[in-house]
Amino acid sequence: xxxxxxxxxxxxxxxxxxxxxxxxxxxxxxxxxxxxxxxxxxxxxxxxxxxxxxxxxxxxxxxxxxxxxxxxxxxxxxxxxxxxxxxxxxxxxxxxxxxxxxxxxxxxxxxxxxxxxxxxxxxxxxxxxxxxxxxxxxxxxxxxxxxxxxxxxxxxxxxxxxxxxxxxxxxxxxxxxxxxxxxxxxxxxxxxxxxxxxxxxxxxxxxxxxxxxxxxxxxxxxxxxxxxxxxxxxxxxxxxxxxxxxxxxxxxxxxxxxxxxxxxxxxxxxxxxxxxxxxxxxxxxxxxxxxxxxxxxxxxxxxxxxxxxxxxxxxxxxxxxxxxxxxxxxxxxxxxxxxxxxxxxxxxxxxxxxxxxxxxxxxxxxxxxxxxxxxxxxxxxxxx
Amino acid sequence: xxxxxxxxxxxxxxxxxxxxxxxxxxxxxxxxxxxxxxxxxxxxxxxxxxxxxxxxxxxxxxxxxxxxxxxxxxxxxxxxxxxxxxxxxxxxxxxxxxxxxxxxxxxxxxxxxxxxxxxxxxxxxxxxxxxxxxxxxxxxxxxxxxxxxxxxxxxxxxxxxxxxxxxxxxxxxxxxxxxxxxxxxxxxxxxxxxxxxxxxxxxxxxxxxxxxxxxxxxxxxxxxxxxxxxxxxxxxxxxxxxxxxxxxxxxxxxxxxxxxxxxxxxxxxxxxxxxxxxxxxxxxxxxxxxx
Numbered sequence: 001x002x003x004x005x006x007x008x009x010x011x012x013x014x015x016x017x018x019x020x021x022x023x024x025x026x027x028x029x030x031x032x033x034x035x036x037x038x039x040x041x042x043x044x045x046x047x048x049x050x051x052x053x054x055x056x057x058x059x060x061x062x063x064x065x066x067x068x069x070x071x072x073x074x075x076x077x078x079x080x081x082x083x084x085x086x087x088x089x090x091x092x093x094x095x096x097x098x099x100x101x102x103x104x105x106x107x108x109x110x111x112x113x114x115x116x117x118x119x120x121x122x123x124x125x126x127x128x129x130x131x132x133x134x135x136x137x138x139x140x141x142x143x144x145x146x147x148x149x150x151x152x153x154x155x156x157x158x159x160x161x162x163x164x165x166x167x168x169x170x171x172x173x174x175x176x177x178x179x180x181x182x183x184x185x186x187x188x189x190x191x192x193x194x195x196x197x198x199x200x201x202x203x204x205x206x207x208x209x210x211x212x213x214x215x216x217x218x219x220x221x222x223x224x225x226x227x228x229x230x231x232x233x234x235x236x237x238x239x240x241x242x243x244x245x246x247x248x249x250x251x252x253x254x255x256x257x258x259x260x261x262x263x264x265x266x267x268x269x270x271x272x273x274x275x276x277x278x279x280x281x282x283x284x285x286x287x288x289x290x291x292x293x294x295x296x297x298x299x300x301x302x303x304x305x306x307x308x309x310x311x312x313x314x315x316x317x318x319x320x321x322x323x324x325x326x327x328x329x330x331x332x333x334x335x336x337x338x339x340x341x342x343x344x345x346x347x348x349x350x351x352x353x354x355x356x357x358x359x360x361x362x363x364x365x366x367x368x369x370x371x372x373x374x375x376x377x378x379x380x381x382x383x384x
Numbered sequence: 385x386x387x388x389x390x391x392x393x394x395x396x397x398x399x400x401x402x403x404x405x406x407x408x409x410x411x412x413x414x415x416x417x418x419x420x421x422x423x424x425x426x427x428x429x430x431x432x433x434x435x436x437x438x439x440x441x442x443x444x445x446x447x448x449x450x451x452x453x454x455x456x457x458x459x460x461x462x463x464x465x466x467x468x469x470x471x472x473x474x475x476x477x478x479x480x481x482x483x484x485x486x487x488x489x490x491x492x493x494x495x496x497x498x499x500x501x502x503x504x505x506x507x508x509x510x511x512x513x514x515x516x517x518x519x520x521x522x523x524x525x526x527x528x529x530x531x532x533x534x535x536x537x538x539x540x541x542x543x544x545x546x547x548x549x550x551x552x553x554x555x556x557x558x559x560x561x562x563x564x565x566x567x568x569x570x571x572x573x574x575x576x577x578x579x580x581x582x583x584x585x586x587x588x589x590x591x592x593x594x595x596x597x598x599x600x601x602x603x604x605x606x607x608x609x610x611x612x613x614x615x616x617x618x619x620x621x622x623x624x625x626x627x628x629x630x631x632x633x634x635x636x637x638x639x640x641x642x643x644x645x646x647x648x649x650x651x652x653x654x655x656x657x658x659x660x661x662x663x664x665x666x667x668x669x670x671x672x673x674x675x
Contacts, residue, residue, distance in 0.1 A: 043500060044500070173644075173645060199643070199644065200643065200644050201639075201644050202648065204604045205647075206399060206591070206594065206605075207395055207398065207399055207594065209394075209395045209520075210391065210392050210395050210640035210644070211640070211644055213392070213640060214640065217387075217388060231598070234502070234504075234596065235596065242522050243513075244513070244520065259501060262504065263502055263503075263504045263596060
């Protein structure tokens with residue numbers, strides 16, 4: 001009796017084991033983990049990012065998945081809170097055991113999760129901007145948005161082309177503006193541009209006339225550059241116009257969105273900023289390698305979600321596509337192989353730019369991936 | 385040099401007049417009930433946001449403004465009826481906590497209805513600024529300062545010349561005695577909330593063209609208004625105005641001459657100094673403890 005039971009039990013165990021094993025070989029999904037700020041103050045980043053990930057994971061699965069395996073998106077909402085981000089990252093690598101992570105809407109959330117993710121040796125593609133994420137290079141951490149340093153470089157290239165050598169800098173004291181200010185100072189020194197006035201405003205300020213007056217009264221200043229985020233740059237733009245400062249005005253990529261145009265209104269007329277080509281899909285030249293990809297993304301997003309596309313969703317698109325490309329290149333989800341494949345991606349055409357990764361550069365974008373746009377008649381115009 | 389000073393001064397007066405209006409709202413309710421109404425900033429937000437959305441629906445600016453003020457007035461009454469009145473036996477600290485909860489609630493609703501984005505509102509009279517002695521002044525500044533002045537004059541008249549105004553003052557001085565002489569203290573309290581909601585929403589409407597407006601603008605401006613009220617002396621109408629203008633001008637001067645990094649530090653430094661030497665604020669009532 002007991003022998004029979006034992007035999008039956010053994011048989012059962014063998015069948016179960018075989019079942020699990022064969023199941024794993026047939027359609028074990030590739031798990032893509034993500035933590036994004038879908039609600040809370042940074043929801044304008046996380047919301048389009050999640051929508052983009054969902055949309056393209058579905059699309060890839062309909063087309064047969066990656067390496068014959070479907071993708072599975074495991075997502076958590078960190079609500080813009082860095083400590084939540086850390087907890088969810090821990091859950092992703094420990095409990096969900098995801099193969100790769102695409103997420104981290106803000107620099108704060110990303111940097112909070114980095115130590116944990118590095119320890120678990122999981123490839124991680126961040127969607128946040130600051131240069132600290134990939135400088136110094138961390139073996140397992142990559143990112144898709146251009147760093148603020150590149151934005152500063154691109155703006156100053158444009159200034160040099162216009163023969164501007166002396167500028168006034170105004171920046172926010174939030175994380176984005178502070179980092180941008182430091183990068184601008186370094187780039188300016190390297191490119192031989194003098195910053196004659198360097199003023200700041202807090203993100204909650206409602207009037208920047210006082211700061212701009214200092215800039216206006218310095219007659220040597222040839223152009224003004226504002227590095228900031230949120231609604232403040234729109235207030236700066238309005239105050240700039242009210243004070244009648246008749247000099248070229250630049251904003252950063254932080255306000256490259258249509259809602260900025262709505263807020264700033266006619267005061268934005270004539271200002272320039274570096275931006276992703278996503279804002280001007282129709283103005284791109286026909287031979288532009290990004291044109292078809294940008295247009296396809298913009299059309300697909302707007303058709304599916306019935307809202308206008310944002311630069312931030314584009315970061316998520318690039319993150320997902322880089323992950324897929326790396327897994328295909330590696331031929332498996334072996335983490336070290338995927339990491340190496342990511343590191344060696346060359347000429348990957350994305351929405352944000354053309355990625356050329358290397359062991360020393362885990363962002364892979366050059367300053368010219370930013371396009372300089374000018375506000376003309378309340379819309380964006382691409383400056384060649 | 386002088387034009388710079390003028391520029392900073394005008395900037396300070398504009399924002400200071402807003403602070404003063406918010407502070408007046410705090411003062412009104414404090415006078416009637418000894419409650420500091422932390423939902424005051426939310427009235428301001430309702431004023432701005434409702435106006436913007438009514439304009440979006442196609443109403444002309446004046447109609448939108450009146451609609452927004454009515455909505456805020458309703459909210460003021462509702463706040464008093466449904467949140468404060470049921471807890472009337474509670475001491476002021478409890479009531480203050482209730483107003484904080486109400487503020488979070490109103491903000492949450494506003495976020496659902498209007499979303500999280502910022503909205504802009506056109507200037508009342510054109511975008512072309514006026515030049516005074518080398519300084520540039522936004523036309524909206526005149527509206528802010530003018531409307532604030534009219535409201536203040538109106539309030540002074542209301543409290544010193546009308547029966548209802550005197551009834552509010554009487555209630556604040558001694559509730560029991562006020563009731564004994566036939567004042568309906570419940571009505572007085574409701575009236576105070578209504579008035580301060582109207583004040584707050586007007587402040588929110590007139591600054592919206594300068595600051596933009598969003599569901600969370602009430603947090604920051606409300607706090608600054610409270611600080612202005614404390615600086616001037618809680619409960620003093622004149623103090624609210626002096627406190628608001630002082631705060632605004634100190635902020636603007638610091639941002640202009642030193643650095644905006646120290647703007648808040650300077651403003652709060654002034655407050656610490658004032659409260660240290662004059663604990664009741666610049667214009668606060670003398671403390672008379674009766675035994």
